[in-house]
Amino acid sequence: MESVVQYLLLALALTSVQISFTESRLNEKRRDKTERRHHTAQLNDNICDISDRESKVHCYCDNNEVKTATKADCWVFNGGINETDPIWSSFNSQPHLEKLNFNVRSNGALKFIPLHVIHHLKKLQKLYIHYATISKIEKRTFSNMTILKEIMLTNDKITELDFSSFTNLPVLVNLTIKNNKVTEIQRDVFVDLPALRYLDLSFNNINLAHEGCFEHLTVLSDLILEGNSITVLSRETFRGLANLTRLDLRSNKLTMIGDFTFAELWNLNELLLDNNELEYLRERAFDGLALLQKLSMTGNKLRSINDRLLEGVRGLELLDLRNNELEFFTLDTVKPILDNLKAKTAVLYLSGNQLTCDCRLSWIHVLRNETKSEPLISALDDVTCVQKLSKEVPNDISQTYDQKHSFEIETNAEVFQQDEEEIYEEASPAYKLEATAPPTVEQVVVLDIPVQALKCLQDMPQNGEDSLMLSSKDESYWRPSSSFKILSNLSLVLTLVTISFLN
Numbered sequence: 001m002e003s004v005v006q007y008l009l010l011a012l013a014l015t016s017v018q019i020s021f022t023e024s025r026l027n028e029k030r031r032d033k034t035e036r037r038h039h040t041a042q043l044n045d046n047i048c049d050i051s052d053r054e055s056k057v058h059c060y061c062d063n064n065e066v067k068t069a070t071k072a073d074c075w076v077f078n079g080g081i082n083e084t085d086p087i088w089s090s091f092n093s094q095p096h097l098e099k100l101n102f103n104v105r106s107n108g109a110l111k112f113i114p115l116h117v118i119h120h121l122k123k124l125q126k127l128y129i130h131y132a133t134i135s136k137i138e139k140r141t142f143s144n145m146t147i148l149k150e151i152m153l154t155n156d157k158i159t160e161l162d163f164s165s166f167t168n169l170p171v172l173v174n175l176t177i178k179n180n181k182v183t184e185i186q187r188d189v190f191v192d193l194p195a196l197r198y199l200d201l202s203f204n205n206i207n208l209a210h211e212g213c214f215e216h217l218t219v220l221s222d223l224i225l226e227g228n229s230i231t232v233l234s235r236e237t238f239r240g241l242a243n244l245t246r247l248d249l250r251s252n253k254l255t256m257i258g259d260f261t262f263a264e265l266w267n268l269n270e271l272l273l274d275n276n277e278l279e280y281l282r283e284r285a286f287d288g289l290a291l292l293q294k295l296s297m298t299g300n301k302l303r304s305i306n307d308r309l310l311e312g313v314r315g316l317e318l319l320d321l322r323n324n325e326l327e328f329f330t331l332d333t334v335k336p337i338l339d340n341l342k343a344k345t346a347v348l349y350l351s352g353n354q355l356t357c358d359c360r361l362s363w364i365h366v367l368r369n370e371t372k373s374e375p376l377i378s379a380l381d382d383v384t385c386v387q388k389l390s391k392e393v394p395n396d397i398s399q400t401y402d403q404k405h406s407f408e409i410e411t412n413a414e415v416f417q418q419d420e421e422e423i424y425e426e427a428s429p430a431y432k433l434e435a436t437a438p439p440t441v442e443q444v445v446v447l448d449i450p451v452q453a454l455k456c457l458q459d460m461p462q463n464g465e466d467s468l469m470l471s472s473k474d475e476s477y478w479r480p481s482s483s484f485k486i487l488s489n490l491s492l493v494l495t496l497v498t499i500s501f502l503n
Contacts, residue, residue, distance in 0.1 A: 047090040048072065056081045056109070061094065070123075071099040076132075079109045083116065091117045099126040108133050113141060126150040133157050137165040150174040158182055167191040176200040184208040191216050202248070203227035215240030226250045226272075233257070238264045246270040256280040263288030274320075275299040287312035296320040298349070303327055310336040317345060323352035331363040341367060347375040350383045357385035359456035361446050368447065384443040 045051075048061035048069050056078045061069035072094065081087070091097075100121065104110045110132040118124060125147055134153070139162045142151060149171050158180040166175060166189065173195050182204040190196070196217055206228040214220065220241055230252040238244070244265050254276040262268060268289050278300035286292065292313045302324040310316065316337045321329075329350060331338075340346050355361060361383075368380045 045090045046093045047074075047087075048094060050087075050090070054078075055087060056085065057087050057090075066093050067095060069094045070096055072097055073101045073103065076102055076104045076109045077106060079106050081109060083112060083114070088114060088117050092120065095121065096123050097121050098123050099128075100124060101126075101128040102130065102132065104129075104131040104133075110134075113137075115141070118145070122147075124148060126152075128152040129154075129156060131155045136160040136162060138162050139164050140167060142166050143168045145169055146171070148172055152176040153178075153180070155179045161185070161189045163188050164191050165189050166193060169193055169196075171195050174198045177204070179203045181205050184210070185213040186210055187213050188216070189213065193217060194219065196220055198222045200224040201228070205229055207231065209233075209237050211236035212239050214238065217241065219243050222246045222248075224248045225252070228252050230254065233261050235260050235263055238262065240264070242266055244268055248272045249276070250274040252276050254278055256282070257285040258282050259284040260287055261285055265289065266291070268292055270294040271296070273297045273300070278302055281306065281309055283308050284312060285309065289313050291315060294318040297324070298322040300324050305329060305333050307332040309333070313337070314340075316340060317343065318347050320347075320349040321353070322349045326350070326353040327356055328358075328360050329353075329355060330360045334363065338367070341373070341376060342371045344372045345375070346371070346373045347379050349379050351379070353384075355383070355385040355446070357387045357444060357446070357449060357454065359454045361385055362451050362454045364446050365451050381445070381447060383446045385446050385449075387442045387444055 046064065046066050047057075047059050048064045050058055057074055057076055059072045059074040061073075062071040063069045100118070102110065102114075110129075111134065113129065113132075113134060118127060124145070126149060128150075129152070131154075134156045135158065137153075137158060137160070141162075142148075142165065148169055150173060151166075152174075154176065155178075158177065159182060161177070161182060163186065166172070169192070172193055175190075175193075175196060175198070178200050179202075182201065183206060185201070185206060185208070187210050190199070190213075193216065197220060199214075199217065199220055199222070202224045203226065206225065207230060209225075209230060211234065214223070214237075218240060221243060223241065223244055223246070226248045227250070230249070231254060233249075233254065238247075241264060245267055247262075247265065247268060247270070250272050251274070254273065255278060257273075257278065257280075259282045262271065262285075266288065269291055271286075271289070271292060271294070274296050275298070278297060279302065281302070283306045286295070286309065289312060293315055295313060295316055295318070298320050299322075302321070303326060305321075305326065307330065310319075310333065314336050317340050319337065334341070334348070341348055364380055364383060368377055371377060
């Protein structure tokens with residue numbers, strides 16, 4: 001009997017252990033199933049309705065219902081997101097997105113372009129990425145996106161564009177790579193972009209644009225290169241851009257423009273060269289730009305304009321030369337576009353220069369009376385010229401002169417005292433003027449000066465032994481210096497001393 005009881009107790013214990021093990025297995029299965037269901041729910045979250053506040057991406061959409069949104073503005077927080085993060089799968093909930101905008105809110109939070117997301121959005125037309133950390137656009141990063149029309153990459157710390165970075169995008173119209181750190185544009189970066197019309201590469205560090213770097217962009221109409229460090233341009237730089245209508249080269253480091261630099265740009269309508277370091281324009285710098293209507297070169301260092309420069313741009317209606325260092329701007333210079341300037345919308349800006357007040361500006365009076373353009377009339381009213389004035393010479397010139405210079409001429413005092421006094425009296429004022437009282441200038445509004453007061457060289461009176469001569473090269477005035485007269489008189493004195501000594 002005792003053995004039977006022991007057997008029953010053993011059987012009961014084994015049964016209890018089996019039941020516990022079975023329950024444990026069942027609980028584990030239930031837990032795994034719950035976790036898988038939760039994980040699946042996470043993967044299938046609606047990207048437009050993320051409830052987890054710890055999520056690294058939050059998107060705001062035009063419609064939050066699953067498979068209905070067409071626009072999404074996504075904010076990327078918390079650094080360290082990688083390409084395998086489950087959040088990227090949530091974009092599958094909105095397969096009809098046409099516009100996707102990533103705004104990165106912390107430095108280093110997004111270090112790559114989420115291509116696996118982009119390629120699955122078969123209706124995506126516009127892609128914007130701002131403030132990411134993307135050092136290089138690799139080869140064929142953007143390719144085979146058959147309906148993508150616009151790409152904008154701004155403030156993304158991009159330093160390099162690889163060959164064929166942008167290729168095989170058949171309907172891409174607008175490409176903006178702005179406020180990055182790109183240093184050069186190589187050939188064959190932009191390939192097979194048959195619809196691209198707008199390319200913005202402004203505010204990078206571009207110092208070199210290779211010859212033919214834009215040659216595949218045959219329908220491009222706007223090229224923005226503002227705010228770079230470009231120093232040299234050639235005709236080959238713009239090869240292939242026959243349909244370009246607007247070229248923006250403001251705020252670069254150009255010092256000169258050579259002959260035919262823009263000759264490939266047959267349809268160019270607007271050329272902006274403001275705020276460079278231009279000092280020299282070749283005579284035929286703008287030849288080939290028969291359709292150019294707007295040419296702006298404000299804030300440069302131009303001192304003169306060749307009389308034939310505007311021959312190649314006879315269709316010009318706006319010429320802006322403000323804030324240069326121009327010393328003259330003649331009727332011969334402006335003549336190729338003079339008739340255009342009489343139209344209602346034409347304008348010529350010349351204020352902020354150092355134009356000389358003489359008869360070479362008399363055409364401004366005539367043009368103001370003949371033009372129908374109110375903007376031009378206002379601009380001409382602001383043109384000033386320079387009148388050179390000399391400061392009044394102090395009375396005690398000889399004292400100042402003696403203090404600064406010990407200038408002695410050893411001669412026979414009894415014979416040549418009078419000659420020396422004449423020389424001294426004549427030389428000192430001029431010497432004092434050059435050493436301590438440089439000429440000052442006065443800016444005068446050109447139209448405040450009567451036409452008859454804008455004297456030409458041949459109309460200016462001569463003064464004593466001084467003569468006025470006009471250089472055939474630069475048309476600037478020249479007056480013999482007082483030092484020249486001093487030397488002449490000294491020569492006479494020495495000659496007389498020699499003759500006296502021989503006698």
